[in-house]
Amino acid sequence: MTSTGALGGLLDGPPAVVAAGVEVFSGALRAQGASVADVDWRPPAVGDPADLAALALDPRRAAANRTAVERVLAAGSVLVDVRPAREVLGLEDRTLLHSGPPLTWEAASGPMRGALVGACLFEGWASTVEEAEALLASGGVALEPCHHRSAVGPMAGVTSPSMWAWCLEDPVNGGRAYCNLNEGLGKVLRMGAFNEEVLTRLAWMRDVLGPLLARAVRSMAEPFDAKAVLAQMLQMGDEGHNRNRAGSLMTLRELSPALVALDAPSDDVAAALRFIGGNEHFFLNLGMPTAKLAMDAARDVPGSTLVTVMARNGTEFGVQTAGTGDRWFTGPAQTPVGLFLGDYGPEDANPDIGDSAIMETYGVGAFSMAAAPAIVRFVGGTVPDALATTERMYQLTLAENPAMAIPIMGFRGAPTGIDVLAVARTGWLPQINTGMAGRVAGTGQVGAGLVQPPRECFEQALAALAQEARTAA
Amino acid sequence: MSAPGPGEGVRHVSLRSGVYADSVRLMQVSRDVGAREGVIAVLVAMATPLNVDLAAGMGFAPDGTPSPDQLLIAVRAVDDDALAAAVTAVDAALAERERSRATADAQPARTIAAGLDDLDPGTPALAIVSVPGQYAALEAADAIAAGRSVLVFSDGVPVEQEVALKRAAHEAGVLVMGPDCGTAIVAGVALGFANVVRPGPVGVVAASGTGAQQVSCLLDAAGVGVSHVLGVGGRDLSEAVGGLATLDALAALDADPATERVLVVSKPPAPSVAEAVGRAAAGLSTPVRSAALSPETPDLTAAVEALLGDLGLDVPVWPSRPGPAEAAPPGAVLKGLYSGGTLADEAMLLAAPVLGDVRSNTPLRPELGLVIDPSAPDLSAAGHVVVDFGDDALTVGRAHPMIDPTLRLEAIARLAASGEPAVLLLDVVLGHGADADPAAALAPALTAARAQAQLPVVVALVGTEADPQGWSRQADALAAAGAAVFASNAAATRYALDLLGAEL
Numbered sequence: 001m002t003s004t005g006a007l008g009g010l011l012d013g014p015p016a017v018v019a020a021g022v023e024v025f026s027g028a029l030r031a032q033g034a035s036v037a038d039v040d041w042r043p044p045a046v047g048d049p050a051d052l053a054a055l056a057l058d059p060r061r062a063a064a065n066r067t068a069v070e071r072v073l074a075a076g077s078v079l080v081d082v083r084p085a086r087e088v089l090g091l092e093d094r095t096l097l098h099s100g101p102p103l104t105w106e107a108a109s110g111p112m113r114g115a116l117v118g119a120c121l122f123e124g125w126a127s128t129v130e131e132a133e134a135l136l137a138s139g140g141v142a143l144e145p146c147h148h149r150s151a152v153g154p155m156a157g158v159t160s161p162s163m164w165a166w167c168l169e170d171p172v173n174g175g176r177a178y179c180n181l182n183e184g185l186g187k188v189l190r191m192g193a194f195n196e197e198v199l200t201r202l203a204w205m206r207d208v209l210g211p212l213l214a215r216a217v218r219s220m221a222e223p224f225d226a227k228a229v230l231a232q233m234l235q236m237g238d239e240g241h242n243r244n245r246a247g248s249l250m251t252l253r254e255l256s257p258a259l260v261a262l263d264a265p266s267d268d269v270a271a272a273l274r275f276i277g278g279n280e281h282f283f284l285n286l287g288m289p290t291a292k293l294a295m296d297a298a299r300d301v302p303g304s305t306l307v308t309v310m311a312r313n314g315t316e317f318g319v320q321t322a323g324t325g326d327r328w329f330t331g332p333a334q335t336p337v338g339l340f341l342g343d344y345g346p347e348d349a350n351p352d353i354g355d356s357a358i359m360e361t362y363g364v365g366a367f368s369m370a371a372a373p374a375i376v377r378f379v380g381g382t383v384p385d386a387l388a389t390t391e392r393m394y395q396l397t398l399a400e401n402p403a404m405a406i407p408i409m410g411f412r413g414a415p416t417g418i419d420v421l422a423v424a425r426t427g428w429l430p431q432i433n434t435g436m437a438g439r440v441a442g443t444g445q446v447g448a449g450l451v452q453p454p455r456e457c458f459e460q461a462l463a464a465l466a467q468e469a470r471t472a473a
Numbered sequence: 474m475s476a477p478g479p480g481e482g483v484r485h486v487s488l489r490s491g492v493y494a495d496s497v498r499l500m501q502v503s504r505d506v507g508a509r510e511g512v513i514a515v516l517v518a519m520a521t522p523l524n525v526d527l528a529a530g531m532g533f534a535p536d537g538t539p540s541p542d543q544l545l546i547a548v549r550a551v552d553d554d555a556l557a558a559a560v561t562a563v564d565a566a567l568a569e570r571e572r573s574r575a576t577a578d579a580q581p582a583r584t585i586a587a588g589l590d591d592l593d594p595g596t597p598a599l600a601i602v603s604v605p606g607q608y609a610a611l612e613a614a615d616a617i618a619a620g621r622s623v624l625v626f627s628d629g630v631p632v633e634q635e636v637a638l639k640r641a642a643h644e645a646g647v648l649v650m651g652p653d654c655g656t657a658i659v660a661g662v663a664l665g666f667a668n669v670v671r672p673g674p675v676g677v678v679a680a681s682g683t684g685a686q687q688v689s690c691l692l693d694a695a696g697v698g699v700s701h702v703l704g705v706g707g708r709d710l711s712e713a714v715g716g717l718a719t720l721d722a723l724a725a726l727d728a729d730p731a732t733e734r735v736l737v738v739s740k741p742p743a744p745s746v747a748e749a750v751g752r753a754a755a756g757l758s759t760p761v762r763s764a765a766l767s768p769e770t771p772d773l774t775a776a777v778e779a780l781l782g783d784l785g786l787d788v789p790v791w792p793s794r795p796g797p798a799e800a801a802p803p804g805a806v807l808k809g810l811y812s813g814g815t816l817a818d819e820a821m822l823l824a825a826p827v828l829g830d831v832r833s834n835t836p837l838r839p840e841l842g843l844v845i846d847p848s849a850p851d852l853s854a855a856g857h858v859v860v861d862f863g864d865d866a867l868t869v870g871r872a873h874p875m876i877d878p879t880l881r882l883e884a885i886a887r888l889a890a891s892g893e894p895a896v897l898l899l900d901v902v903l904g905h906g907a908d909a910d911p912a913a914a915l916a917p918a919l920t921a922a923r924a925q926a927q928l929p930v931v932v933a934l935v936g937t938e939a940d941p942q943g944w945s946r947q948a949d950a951l952a953a954a955g956a957a958v959f960a961s962n963a964a965a966t967r968y969a970l971d972l973l974g975a976e977l
Contacts, residue, residue, distance in 0.1 A: 006646075006724065006725040006728040006729060007622050007646065007647055007648050007721075007725045008597065008598075008620050008621060008622065008646065008647055009597040010597050010598075010599060010621075010622050010647075010648070010659060010660075010725070011659065011660055011700075011701055011725060011726075011729045011731070011732075012597055012660065013597055013660050014597075014659075014660050014661055014662045015596075015597045015598050015599040015659055015660065015662065016592055016596050016597070016598045016599075017598070017599050017600070017601055017662075017664075018582075018585055018588035018589050018592070018598060018599075018600050018601070018616075018621075019600070019601040019602075019603070020584070020585050020588070020600070020601070020602050020603070020604050020612045021601070021602055021603030021604040021612075021626065021627065022603045022626075024906065025601055025603060025626065025664070025665060025906075026601075028663070028665075028905045028906055029662065029664070031905075032662060032663060032905075034662050037582070037588050037591065037592075039581075039582050039583065039584060039585060039587070039588045039612075040581035040582060040583050041583065041584070041604055041612070042583065043604075043605070043608060044608065044611070049607035049608060050607075052608070052611055053607070053608075053610045053611060053631075053634055056610055056611045056614040056615075057610055057614060057634060057637040057638065057641070059637075059641065062618055185523060186523045186526075339497065339500035339501060339504055340500065340504070341500070341527060342516055342527040342528075342530065342531055343507070343514045343515070343516070343531055374495065374497055375497075377497045377498065377501060388580055391579070391580035392580050394580075394587075395580070395582065395583060395584065395587045421611075422584070422586075425583065425584050425611060426583040426584060426587075427583070428583070447500075
């Protein structure tokens, strides 16, 4: 009888051994000349052992995760329009969207309150800060997470009806995702600032920039492919979250001809081009809906332990998974560690805020840190730290995204699709790059750095997924 | 040192042209210099409008009209010395090159999945899991998902998890050896407690570790050898698990060109499962012989001898050191102190028909059970007793008796001191993973016991000459201490029964 390669060829020759647990075994194997790799095993950091086993042994899991991650990888992202949020997000009057999981005015942090106040002033719902605060405190404005309306917003993520929104479409799965326009750096609404400078800029964006972009985007013969730009950025030193320099310049390159060709006052066009060219994070608000489209494609896959959302509202960090639909698993937002502008210090920083962790959920940002070594210095790290971070994230994720290749990793695909079970087992939390808003409303940006989700999110998600697995069994 | 408020101290504000550093680098410089003693505030930044505003807010408004390609250096310190030192430090920090390697330290794999992922997919591979039992299924499931077989040494794995793992493995075309599988040999590689045996045509499927060691050592002594020993875990042939791994192991050995005969070794199986396995075995092209222990087939050595007959080979004289011809004291009882569970079962199955009831912590019938407190084991029940020191209840918090002989040595001393007339029957298991020199501790203990009491000692020495401990070396040392030594546990048991004057 010839070999049939039974048991994957196990009996055909001395097997290579991968061992987890006591080292006595490995020593005896090495003494026999066998090839042995010891796993750096440790007890899971999160989750009840029975829950972990229920998930590991859920017969649906492998196929469900494969389905979910295939949808993520297949998703595309094309810029199809720019419209007022009122129209495309169905924002009723006196409704504001914000970043992260659901939030009340009472629980909102300084920068979130600042942004909400600023939006009320911008919309004319209040004429003074005090009026705006009273309106918000009275419940006179409905607050809702961006994620509930297929949208994402960086930092406070506050999106009001009159703001213009990028409209992106996934040509593969047919989904749509939205994001407001990036205001630039420093004193900006998304960082909680709401002074005259902020409101003046928002008004110009509403009255001049938004309409110009809408006309330009609609006139483009070849639609702007945001996914392709994101892929190129990783070849150019960006990681797509804290560093968007190359992506923003490419966006300027793509939009310029269409803007210039508009029948519009040249002063306005020049101002728009200057604004885009002067904002190295301009692409972030196109990258985020690109990631959102991909992660939304993986929604509602029963049995999948894939993380579809990581988002923060400045008070809480929230996580959603493919296997648990729209349910939020939340814990207290952590304060980032990093570098500060001017003489701001750690005591000035607000806890983690923003939907931009959708980038890491998609496998870029800090997960592709190796593509952007400059970013790791935000925590006084080194280039090897950047490589190590990406290496670690491979152990948390279900796939490598061939569309998002990282040159220095030998063009290995970005580590994509966080597995709740892998987070629990390795004890490594997802790494996130982030900006830091000032703790006090009105301050604006105080720095940038690195942060991680709180363990609680994954504890709850794991318990819920295990419960669902048992119900399905 | 007083803490000056804003606006106090001395300040330095300068603009430099032709110097560029990225913002991250500059924030680092600002932070490092700001941490120096005597420095109150620092801003080192490109003179963009945003940064000039920031500087103004800190009381650092530069003179003239700064341009964004200029570097703004602004420092406030408690005195002139601190200020000068800080400005020097800014220059030094700007000039400093990052000295680091361009490669990361490899990130250690933390799961079996990650470890297997590092292997070439074409390489035959096996995962070994010996983590605490409550987590073993996680690691084992990784191996199955990766299309790899896995040996689970861990005990305490819930039986429903075992069943789920084995079903998944069957679908994936791989094998789960275990849980609680301590013995296997795969393509010549000994895993766990296994002996150095010659390669040969006999494949062994073992729901019993020491049973597998016994038959593989006897096959080696007969000059036959084994192709593979596939452990399946002690519960595989129970009603609950239904022989899932045994059936898969049989199919794999049937397909293996190196395997011409198969021997299935186990403790007494559930009858329905034994029947199902028998039916499956009958359908294979490779002949399968059962060495499952039962009251009707109590003898592993006999199963090996029958297999030799199948192969047309003569049964050799099994190695032994008969020891001194001595009589048992009047009224002697059998005291079997075992490290191997299957060997203990075999001893009880052989002894029961001639001695009557034998009490045990792993009894043939529940009513013969000893109550054993693992924290203070009292194994001194009177009458015929066989104790399995390898039973889970006696290994909580300590190593297996094949590694740590303490409990058994204590029991021998207690037996000698008890005055109860007895014949002492022991097993000593050699091979990989076992005590490097078991006779070194056991022989003096036997000598001491025999000096105190008239105590004939019979040892079943399971091993091969090629084992690290060497069968003859160990046998000679034990024989010198007055023990009668046998390579066959059945032969040792019969010898002990003979000394007791039992009718065989």
